[in-house]
Amino acid sequence: MKNENKTKEIKELIAQKVKSLKGENTYAKIAAKCEIHSGKISNIANNKIDCQLSSLIELAKGLRVHPRDLFNIDFDFEKYYDDLDSTDNSEKK
Numbered sequence: 001m002k003n004e005n006k007t008k009e010i011k012e013l014i015a016q017k018v019k020s021l022k023g024e025n026t027y028a029k030i031a032a033k034c035e036i037h038s039g040k041i042s043n044i045a046n047n048k049i050d051c052q053l054s055s056l057i058e059l060a061k062g063l064r065v066h067p068r069d070l071f072n073i074d075f076d077f078e079k080y081y082d083d084l085d086s087t088d089n090s091e092k093k
Helices: 007-022 027-031 038-045 053-063 077-092
Strands: none
Touching (some): 007 053, 027 038, 027 053
């Protein structure tokens, strides 16, 4: 397949974004502001688990950021989708 699944790369970029937004705060301090345990926050930030949308919303609350900020990553989704579409079209021929 020309275009490999980019999910792992995107998850890693989101994990890096969480670490960046975390800054000098401890996971315990973030957890005290939301409904997620510090261990789960650490697992998200270290890309060890998949998590539910509700967990990401709670994490954004704990970080005191808009949930969209968690997904504000340096990844060219338009190019990725264009590549997927061109692969899909060439496979149909």
